Amino acid sequence: xxxxxxxxxxxxxxxxxxxxxxxxxxxxxxxxxxxxxxxxxxxxxxxxxxxxxxxxxxxxxxxxxxxxxxxxxxxxxxxxxxxxxxxxxxxxxxxxxxxxxxxxxxxxxxxxxxxxxxxxxxxxxxxxxxxxxxxxxxxxxxxxxxxxxxxxxxxxxxxxxxxxxxxxxxxxxxxxxxxxxxxxxxxxxxxxxxxxxxxxxxxxxxxxxxxxxxxxxxxxxxxxxxxxxxxxxxxxxxxxxxxxxxxxxxxxxx
Amino acid sequence: xxxxxxxxxxxxxxxxxxxxxxxxxxxxxxxxxxxxxxxxxxxxxxxxxxxxxxxxxxxxxxxxxxxxxxxxxxxxxxxxxxxxxxxxxxxxxxxxxxxxxxxxxxxxxxxxxxxxxxxxxxxxxxxxxxxxxxxxxxxxxxxxxxxxxxxxxxxxxxxxxxxxxxxxxxxxxxxxxxxxxxxxxxxxxxxxxxxxxxxxxxxxxxxxxxxxxxxxxxxxxxxxxxxxxxxxxxxxxxxxxxxxxxxxxxxxxxxxxxxxxxxxxxxxxxxxxxxxxxxxxxxxxxxxxxxxxxxxxxxxxxxxxxxxxxxxxxxxxxxxxxxxxxxxxxxxxxxxxxxxxxxxxxxxxxxxxxxxxxxxxxxxxxxxxxxxxxxxxxxxxxxxxxxxxxxxxxxxxxxxxxxxxxxxxxxxxxxxxxxxxxxxxxxxxxxxxxxxxxxxxxxxxxxxxxxxxxxxxxxxxxxxxxxxxxxxxxxxxxxxxxxxxxxxxxxxxxxxxxxxxxxxxxxxxxxxxxxxxxxxxxxxxxxxxxxxxxxxxxxxxxxxxxxxxxxxxxxxxxxxxxxxxxxxxxxxxxxxxxxxxxxxxxxxxxxxxxxxxxxxxxxxxxxxxxx
Ligand SMILES: Cc1ncc(COP(=O)(O)O)c(C=O)c1O
Numbered sequence: 001x002x003x004x005x006x007x008x009x010x011x012x013x014x015x016x017x018x019x020x021x022x023x024x025x026x027x028x029x030x031x032x033x034x035x036x037x038x039x040x041x042x043x044x045x046x047x048x049x050x051x052x053x054x055x056x057x058x059x060x061x062x063x064x065x066x067x068x069x070x071x072x073x074x075x076x077x078x079x080x081x082x083x084x085x086x087x088x089x090x091x092x093x094x095x096x097x098x099x100x101x102x103x104x105x106x107x108x109x110x111x112x113x114x115x116x117x118x119x120x121x122x123x124x125x126x127x128x129x130x131x132x133x134x135x136x137x138x139x140x141x142x143x144x145x146x147x148x149x150x151x152x153x154x155x156x157x158x159x160x161x162x163x164x165x166x167x168x169x170x171x172x173x174x175x176x177x178x179x180x181x182x183x184x185x186x187x188x189x190x191x192x193x194x195x196x197x198x199x200x201x202x203x204x205x206x207x208x209x210x211x212x213x214x215x216x217x218x219x220x221x222x223x224x225x226x227x228x229x230x231x232x233x234x235x236x237x238x239x240x241x242x243x244x245x246x247x248x249x250x251x252x253x254x
Numbered sequence: 255x256x257x258x259x260x261x262x263x264x265x266x267x268x269x270x271x272x273x274x275x276x277x278x279x280x281x282x283x284x285x286x287x288x289x290x291x292x293x294x295x296x297x298x299x300x301x302x303x304x305x306x307x308x309x310x311x312x313x314x315x316x317x318x319x320x321x322x323x324x325x326x327x328x329x330x331x332x333x334x335x336x337x338x339x340x341x342x343x344x345x346x347x348x349x350x351x352x353x354x355x356x357x358x359x360x361x362x363x364x365x366x367x368x369x370x371x372x373x374x375x376x377x378x379x380x381x382x383x384x385x386x387x388x389x390x391x392x393x394x395x396x397x398x399x400x401x402x403x404x405x406x407x408x409x410x411x412x413x414x415x416x417x418x419x420x421x422x423x424x425x426x427x428x429x430x431x432x433x434x435x436x437x438x439x440x441x442x443x444x445x446x447x448x449x450x451x452x453x454x455x456x457x458x459x460x461x462x463x464x465x466x467x468x469x470x471x472x473x474x475x476x477x478x479x480x481x482x483x484x485x486x487x488x489x490x491x492x493x494x495x496x497x498x499x500x501x502x503x504x505x506x507x508x509x510x511x512x513x514x515x516x517x518x519x520x521x522x523x524x525x526x527x528x529x530x531x532x533x534x535x536x537x538x539x540x541x542x543x544x545x546x547x548x549x550x551x552x553x554x555x556x557x558x559x560x561x562x563x564x565x566x567x568x569x570x571x572x573x574x575x576x577x578x579x580x581x582x583x584x585x586x587x588x589x590x591x592x593x594x595x596x597x598x599x600x601x602x603x604x605x606x607x608x609x610x611x612x613x614x615x616x617x618x619x620x621x622x623x624x625x626x627x628x629x630x631x632x633x634x635x636x637x638x639x640x641x642x643x644x645x646x647x648x649x650x651x652x653x654x655x656x657x658x659x660x661x662x663x664x665x666x667x668x669x670x671x672x673x674x675x676x677x678x679x680x681x682x683x684x685x686x687x688x689x690x691x692x693x694x695x696x697x698x699x700x701x702x703x704x705x706x707x708x709x710x711x712x713x714x715x716x717x718x719x720x721x722x723x724x725x726x727x728x729x730x731x732x733x734x735x736x737x738x739x740x741x742x743x744x745x746x747x748x749x750x751x752x753x754x755x756x757x758x759x760x761x762x763x764x765x766x767x768x769x770x771x772x773x774x775x776x777x778x779x780x781x782x783x784x785x786x787x788x789x790x791x792x793x794x795x796x797x798x799x800x801x802x803x804x805x806x807x808x809x810x811x812x813x814x815x816x817x818x819x820x821x822x823x824x825x826x827x828x829x830x831x832x833x834x835x836x837x838x839x840x841x842x843x844x845x846x847x848x849x850x851x852x853x854x855x856x857x858x859x860x861x862x863x864x865x
Binding site: 151 | 341345348488489490491492493494496497635636641642645648649652653654655656750752753754755756763765766767768769770
């Protein structure tokens with residue numbers, strides 16, 4: 001069974017953390033992953049930086065630009081991760097935009113992911129229908145789970161379609177926004193979380209965008225299987241480097 | 255087709271399409287459980303007569319049909335519904351081909367085709383008779399001399415071996431220009447549904463040359479229903495943008511076809527923009543280059559460039575969709591000014607994203623936008639130029655999904671933008687057609703020339719000529735300091751297939767798939783991608799691409815000032831510069847899109863020539 005599915009079967013709420021690979025320093029990737037696991041994080045999204053990250057707000061944009069300046073590339077990332085499964089057991093997901101994967105070759109990319117022990121991918125600008133028609137067979141061949149986003153504007157019909165194509169979890173974007181834009185959830189969000197909760201989807205949901213501290217994490221996981229933190233963590237490493245990851249994770253979980 | 259062995263034998267002759275009738279009243283009704291395996295290049299086509307959509311979808315799914323022929327009174331809405339359902343329940347990436355049949359007797363009102371233009375892939379002309387199809391005699395093919403469309407069509411109705419000579423003649427006539435396929439049936443049957451293999455073989459052999467020629471020459475350069483030009487286009491957008499883009503996709507053609515929309519658009523183009531823009535025979539320039547050069551004067555439009563054609567169209571679209579907040583990106587500021595202008599005209603809120611570096615370079619246009627009431631927001635990310643301004647506009651749209659319309663400034667972005675922008679700019683070629691006819695007696699020039707940033711003035715200049723093979727198309731990109739200098743914007747040479755701003759096209763990027771920064775002296779051509787239509791025109795060879803350096807463009811601009819008394823935009827100067835590099839015959843008629851005027855570039859000209 002894929003590590004993501006196994007993790008989703010555990011009887012607990014999940015904390016997933018996003019970070020941009022190659023940031024703050026090019027060689028921080030493995031250190032960050034190992035530290036996150038050590039401090040009790042359940043799942044990690046490794047951000048493959050892109051020059052034009054359309055769905056991201058200023059924090060992740062800036063970290064991506066910096067990571068690219070540091071020399072991060074798809075090749076470099078794969079090289080850094082080649083022994084990651086010797087030390088890390090939690091699910092690892094690569095999150096990135098489609099063009100770098102497309103240039104690497106989608107099949108070659110998936111194959112490499114499988115070799116390394118990557119469990120899934122999140123590709124915000126690869127629409128579900130194109131995935132379904134052109135790439136699903138390749139992803140499945142290499143045992144990769146592809147995770148799709150839904151937003152408060154996604155119609156029920158489309159959510160059911162996305163649910164039918166998914167085989168891990170559904171990434172529930174908390175509000176119509178780019179990453180890092182929100183702080184705190186109001187009734188609009190909680191109503192949306194409840195609405196989705198009542199749809200009885202096949203795949204569990206994990207909430208992302210706008211989760212930054214213990215309060216928002218607790219609130220989100222009332223409605224969903226887990227929550228994803230991105231910009232807040234990237235800000236943390238910007239300010240503190242990679243040495244105080246324990247402080248950050250503890251502040252979320254406790 | 256009806257019988258299994260007979261199907262296999264016909265399939266062995268490698269037709270392009272093979273038809274199966276699903277109509278109980280027909281003697282040829284296909285009622286077997288399944289269609290035998292045939293080569294996948296042959297499109298299995300279901301033939302239906304006023305069947306319910308459920309029935310059609312069911313047969314498509316069951317028999318894996320790639321096309322349908324609709325023989326009844328199916329409405330345009332029916333065809334549209336069928337497409338949408340097919341996308342939803344069968345396949346998104348392999349769109350269904352819809353062939354709508356029209357029966358012709360002694361005359362035919364071609365206006366009937368109009369409502370079907372946007373919703374069908376092909377028309378089929380059959381002889382009107384007792385039955386829906388299969389009546390066994392031909393109609394007068396000369397009627398097709400009046401075929402007003404550019405949509406490829408199937409010729410049908412009583413075609414048999416005796417018609418071979420007529421067909422050969424027909425394929426040499428004007429009427430056959432858009433004839434894409436021949437559809438044969440009853441004349442090749444031993445009994446209804448059983449085909450005579452030997453006769454078909456003889457038919458194919460006799461006609462193979464003309465058929466191949468036709469297929470090659472009726473290539474489609476327009477967008478298909480899924481938003482692709484060949485392999486380019488599509489909508490590679492984050493889910494957050496899906497509702498907005500989908501709303502636009504479902505509505506843009508319908509809205510554009512509404513009579514009051516058209517009336518309002520046309521009226522504004524005339525009274526506000528000042529259209530039609532003149533088609534001017536540039537006598538002295540023509541003498542210098544010993545050919546016949548006509549300038550399409552988009553520079554005389556209100557706000558000084560072609561950009562306003564698109565913003566007028568899109569602001570009316572935004573109003574029809576109930577949006578009251580308008581966002582746009584801009585590089586040099588031309589599109590920003592054109593957007594701010596129409597927002598002022600309509601009293602809508604306007605926010606223009608502009609790279610921080612461009613804001614510093616283009617101060618007069620920033621001031622113009624502000625005077626027109628727009629808010630200019632600096633794009634501080636990435637390289638702080640046009641591509642980043644576009645990113646910021648897209649991010650704004652993600653954050654404001656309900657009340658906002660994004661007016662993209664070129665024939666780029668996710669489907670339906672490239673097609674919508676092209677259609678608004680198509681007024682350029684629509685006018686060239688009648689203006690040229692008036693001035694020369696012939697509506698077709700030998701060549702059309704336009705500069706390409708994202709490709710909107712070019713798309714508009716080419717649009718009504720794409721399927722006129724005798725009209726040469728020349729696309730001019732900015733070579734910057736030289737194509738190989740590392741400082742260039744010649745995307746068709748330097749670009750590779752990839753995804754930028756929601757569409758698959760040619761773009762300049764690193765080996766790793768990071769989008770790179772182009773360079774050109776002209777801010778309007780300084781874009782790392784090219785619209786998907788142009789990527790397709792480049793790939794198919796329909797257009798000839800040329801790259802012009804800063805230096806050659808600047809000199810050509812100055813030359814136009816001296817010879818014709820017209821100061822062109824530096825973008826347009828790139829198109830003018832081809833005459834130094836490419837020979838034309840003395841009698842060639844060459845129409846150049848003079849996309850904008852040079853006022854905005856005065857500082858550039860002053861510095862460059864030390865005036
Ligand atoms: C005068 C003029 N011509 C051409 C262009 C290039 O755009 P497009 O390729 O969309 O026509 C611009 C863009 O700003 C322009 O201002």
